[in-house]
Amino acid sequence: xxxxxxxxxxxxxxxxxxxxxxxxxxxxxxxxxxxxxxxxxxxxxxxxxxxxxxxxxxxxxxxxxxxxxxxxxxxxxxxxxxxxxxxxxxxxxxxxxxxxxxxxxxxxxxxxxxxxxxxxxxxxxxxxxxxxxxxxxxxxxxxxxxxxxxxxxxxxxxxxxxxxxxxxxxxxxxxxxxxxxxxxxxxxxxxxxxxxxxxxxxxxxxxxxxxxxxxxxxxxxxxxxxxxxxxxxxxxxxxxxxxxxxxxxxxxxxxxxxxxxxxxxxxxxxxxxxxxxxxxxxxxxxxxxxxxxxxxxxxxxxxxxxxxxxxxxxxxxxxxxx
Amino acid sequence: xxxxxxxxxxxxxxxxxxxxxxxxxxxxxxxxxxxxxxxxxxxxxxxxxxxxxxxxxxxxxxxxxxxxxxxxxxxxxxxxxxxxxxxxxxxxxxxxxxxxxxxxxxxxxxxxxxxxxxxxxxxxxxxxxxxxxxxxxxxxxxxxxxxxxxxxxxxxxxxxxxxxxxxxxxxxxxxxxxxxxxxxxxxxxxxxxxxxxxxxxxxxxxxxxxxxxxxxxxxxxxxxxxxxxxxxxxxxxxxxxxxxxxxxxxxxxxxxxxxxxxxxxxxxxxxxxxxxxxxxxxxxxxxxxxxxxxxxxxxxxxxxxxxxxxxxxxxxxxxxxx
Numbered sequence: 056x057x058x059x060x061x062x063x064x065x066x067x068x069x070x071x072x073x074x075x076x077x078x079x080x081x082x083x084x085x086x087x088x089x090x091x092x093x094x095x096x097x098x099x100x101x102x103x104x105x106x107x108x109x110x111x112x113x114x115x116x117x118x119x120x121x122x123x124x125x126x127x128x129x130x131x132x133x134x135x136x137x138x139x140x141x142x143x144x145x146x147x148x149x150x151x152x153x154x155x156x157x158x159x160x161x162x163x164x165x166x167x168x169x170x171x172x173x174x175x176x177x178x179x180x181x182x183x184x185x186x187x188x189x190x191x192x193x194x195x196x197x198x199x200x201x202x203x204x205x206x207x208x209x210x211x212x213x214x215x216x217x218x219x220x221x222x223x224x225x226x227x228x229x230x231x232x233x234x235x236x237x238x239x240x241x242x243x244x245x246x247x248x249x250x251x252x253x254x255x256x257x258x259x260x261x262x263x264x265x266x267x268x269x270x271x272x273x274x275x276x277x278x279x280x281x282x283x284x285x286x287x288x289x290x291x292x293x294x295x296x297x298x299x300x301x302x303x304x305x306x307x308x309x310x311x312x313x314x315x316x317x318x319x320x321x322x323x324x325x326x327x328x329x330x331x332x333x334x335x336x337x338x339x340x341x342x343x344x345x346x347x348x349x350x351x352x353x354x355x356x357x358x359x360x361x362x363x364x365x366x367x368x369x370x371x372x373x374x375x376x377x
Numbered sequence: 378x379x380x381x382x383x384x385x386x387x388x389x390x391x392x393x394x395x396x397x398x399x400x401x402x403x404x405x406x407x408x409x410x411x412x413x414x415x416x417x418x419x420x421x422x423x424x425x426x427x428x429x430x431x432x433x434x435x436x437x438x439x440x441x442x443x444x445x446x447x448x449x450x451x452x453x454x455x456x457x458x459x460x461x462x463x464x465x466x467x468x469x470x471x472x473x474x475x476x477x478x479x480x481x482x483x484x485x486x487x488x489x490x491x492x493x494x495x496x497x498x499x500x501x502x503x504x505x506x507x508x509x510x511x512x513x514x515x516x517x518x519x520x521x522x523x524x525x526x527x528x529x530x531x532x533x534x535x536x537x538x539x540x541x542x543x544x545x546x547x548x549x550x551x552x553x554x555x556x557x558x559x560x561x562x563x564x565x566x567x568x569x570x571x572x573x574x575x576x577x578x579x580x581x582x583x584x585x586x587x588x589x590x591x592x593x594x595x596x597x598x599x600x601x602x603x604x605x606x607x608x609x610x611x612x613x614x615x616x617x618x619x620x621x622x623x624x625x626x627x628x629x630x631x632x633x634x635x636x637x638x639x640x641x642x643x644x645x646x647x648x649x650x651x652x653x654x655x656x657x658x659x660x661x662x663x664x665x666x667x668x669x670x671x672x673x674x675x676x677x678x679x680x681x682x683x684x685x686x687x688x689x690x691x692x693x694x695x696x697x698x699x
Contacts, residue, residue, distance in 0.1 A: 085593045219600055221593040229600040260582035271407045271543040273592055277599050278541055278551040287551060
């Protein structure tokens, strides 16, 4: 994103925003990573402001046209509306979206809309926003979708990599280096889980012993990533708190997880609030094997597979298309 | 610790083990760091095995002679007894201890006995133990003292630095790099808190919102240390779970903590299960100011000060004396 003030304003821009895996087994609400390739494209045009109409028009949405297009209820629209208001823009935006992943899959499908639209819109502004500002506007969209202000999808979606992000007491984030060899396997069972519902089933209290176990897992995972200690990653990438409560939302979860681990995964858990699952692998060959075994186990549990992918962890996050 | 097999066995050795700050506000039961200078010296001699007597004799204990000297109940003795048994040694040990800090202070005073005695005893063995083995024996001593198998004191005491350590499902540990400029202020109010009692007051359940806050603090602190991001350390070194429950054990806690923060501390919390408190500072001058203000606040709260120290984080941990 250029920070220079443009002399001749751009009228149209297109941006890609990657799907993301939030929580990552050990970092509920505070961690996520971006995928390569899989995501969403937003094409945004400047439109004149009309007195009676909304300054933001959403649509068409390719891929999943059932998504709400009223701008204030749409994750892309909500942030743009606030942006127009805050920056006192003399123009509005028309947003077209091409989605590769369904909303409600646990792959940050509402964040991709918000982030892709904002990154594209940012290219049309006379004065560019900082990444931090884009994140704040994307969080407005995230709030519309999930009912809570969590940046564990929008953060890595915008900035890439494995990201620690917290939105309280202030929005702050830091990247965590990951071994570059790591491959990600994503399995998306054909189920729909709403983030709000997945949050509601969580017990409001956690046993202290589980907290100790989880903080040890979290620390071991971070230090394993930082020092490239794969054994430490393997023994740490386990969810002692959230997964045991949410696994029941995915029929066959334990079977699929076991299949991934037996096929050589470093770890396997729920992506975001599911139903997507992720597994980490150390090379492409193992990833292929894991993908196959996860698909087989999912089918065997009677749950159809919507799709599965093998990806890397995207270093760059959302970006303008040329 | 030399790993070579000694031809002529040493009969007597002396080792220093540093005091430690466990929990470190964000890592209850899984993290601790070693202090420079403050700690305990153990002098260990080989003694012949006598049929009727215990193979380990503890004493004299200088500094705090009230400590139990029955070897199986003493933190230094318990590990040595197991060592003699496991390794089928043909000799026993006499252990003299010189303690600088009282047991029950929250500075790992039982770990220093166990670790110093084991490091000295290790120098008298025909075949040296690995650090991992020493840690396992030290944990036996820790169990005698606290009733639970936690390595957050013995780990950094033996290995030095800021250490992540977990004892479940297996004993594992990893060092966390800290900015070398960091200075540690220790304030020890004249109170005695037993680890067992400090554990008993903890509620068995933690609100999920606190877990999220604490895991964010933990992650921010680790990443702040790794990337030398002092702002991140400052906003993260806060205990959302344990400190609010244990602060009442230290009359004037909030006042002392506030005094430390106002004097420029990066963070300030309870050391281990208290009553010692620690604060981190970025230079000696600030550390001196913090120390003074903490002492003043402690006195003002009506609690006498047993002692206070300024130290660095010890990189090397326990070591043989020349």
